[in-house]
Amino acid sequence: MADKHKRIVIAGAGSIGCYAGGCLALANREVILLARPRIEAALRQGGLRVSDLQGPDRSIKPEALVVTADPAVALPPADVILVTVKSGATQDMADLIKAHARPDAVVISLQNGVGNADRLRAELAGRTVLAGMVPFNVVQSPDSELPLRVHRASDGTVMVEDGDAGLADLLGVEGFAVETRGDMKAVLWGKLLMNLNNALVALSGLPLTAELADRRWRLILASQIDEALTAMKATGIEPARIAGLRPALLPKVLRLPDWLFKLLARRMLAIDAQARSSMWDDLQRGRPTEIDDLQGAILQLAGKVGTPVPTVQRITALVRAAEAERLGSPGLPPEQVVAPAGRRST
Numbered sequence: 546m547a548d549k550h551k552r553i554v555i556a557g558a559g560s561i562g563c564y565a566g567g568c569l570a571l572a573n574r575e576v577i578l579l580a581r582p583r584i585e586a587a588l589r590q591g592g593l594r595v596s597d598l599q600g601p602d603r604s605i606k607p608e609a610l611v612v613t614a615d616p617a618v619a620l621p622p623a624d625v626i627l628v629t630v631k632s633g634a635t636q637d638m639a640d641l642i643k644a645h646a647r648p649d650a651v652v653i654s655l656q657n658g659v660g661n662a663d664r665l666r667a668e669l670a671g672r673t674v675l676a677g678m679v680p681f682n683v684v685q686s687p688d689s690e691l692p693l694r695v696h697r698a699s700d701g702t703v704m705v706e707d708g709d710a711g712l713a714d715l716l717g718v719e720g721f722a723v724e725t726r727g728d729m730k731a732v733l734w735g736k737l738l739m740n741l742n743n744a745l746v747a748l749s750g751l752p753l754t755a756e757l758a759d760r761r762w763r764l765i766l767a768s769q770i771d772e773a774l775t776a777m778k779a780t781g782i783e784p785a786r787i788a789g790l791r792p793a794l795l796p797k798v799l800r801l802p803d804w805l806f807k808l809l810a811r812r813m814l815a816i817d818a819q820a821r822s823s824m825w826d827d828l829q830r831g832r833p834t835e836i837d838d839l840q841g842a843i844l845q846l847a848g849k850v851g852t853p854v855p856t857v858q859r860i861t862a863l864v865r866a867a868e869a870e871r872l873g874s875p876g877l878p879p880e881q882v883v884a885p886a887g888r889r890s891t
Contacts, residue, residue: 554623557630560683564695567595572718578612579619591691620645632838639668658838659733675706676729698820735785741769743822750874761879767796768856779850
């Protein structure tokens with residue numbers, strides 16, 4: 546698949562999708578953005594602005610973008626489909642791909658969580674479906690701002706499952722580095738450990754840098770990771786290294802005093818000051834979050850083997866309560882998020 550003229554469809558052009566699609570379009574790849582009507586209208590009116598942590602700030606005029614809200618228009622020409630919808634929309638996107646895309650189109654899940662590629666495979670039998678992982682945060686501009694801006698607020702290389710020669714050459718472009726991996730299950734479980742922080746950002750309302758700089762919040766993240774690692778070990782799952790650290794070391798590093806953490810965890814803190822989590826954004830917009838695919842995956846794993854996960858369970862309950870209230874981030878202090886002492890449940 547080294548042919549740079551393969552048609553790439555971004556199936557779910559939100560923050561991550563617009564960033565990926567924008568980088569690919571700027572590199573002269575043939576890109577079609579399948580977006581919600583709100584995003585389609587913004588792109589048609591003002592185009593797309595793509596910026597990142599390292600400084601580049603590039604723009605694409607509206608006439609240079611191919612964007613539609615109609616899957617019957619976007620999907621039939623696709624050679625490669627990058628699925629970037631939230632986990633809750635995976636089933637709907639699988640149905641659309643089944644109905645409109647060619648059987649030989651390669652489908653790549655670039656979604657949070659560990660189960661979305663498997664869900665797509667189950668619905669798209671006989672098709673090539675690959676797992677992928679996006680390690681960085683993307684911040685989207687307010688609805689009223691034109692051109693729509695997507696800003697990569699942290700660093701990292703996108704990882705895609707081995708399975709199709711030339712994918713890294715096709716998809717790897719300026720601002721969107723890609724490498725293929727043969728251990729994507731481990732990569733996804735490793736990423737999930739850090740994604741457990743998404744809920745803490747959502748509950749606190751703090752930017753990622755401010756939240757991670759506060760040891761009280763890091764202690765809660767460390768407790769979640771400890772619980773997750775215990776459940777993973779009991780089920781034979783070995784997560785990949787995250788931010789250069791062995792997973793077993795993450796809780797220890799997170800528990801360091803603030804001054805020492807800032808000194809030793811520079812890579813983890815290399816985040817734009819404006820970055821928050823997608824779960825925070827979902828709460829702000831009154832949308833369902835991905836809590837069931839993040840903390841929920843740990844709850845499901847722990848339930849199989851009976852390991853205690855009180856912190857994960859507490860945070861899951863708090864996020865679900867915030868979802869139900871539809872008032873945005875509750876802005877909780879860390880003291881209200883800590884699991885009650887002595888509580889043990891699965």
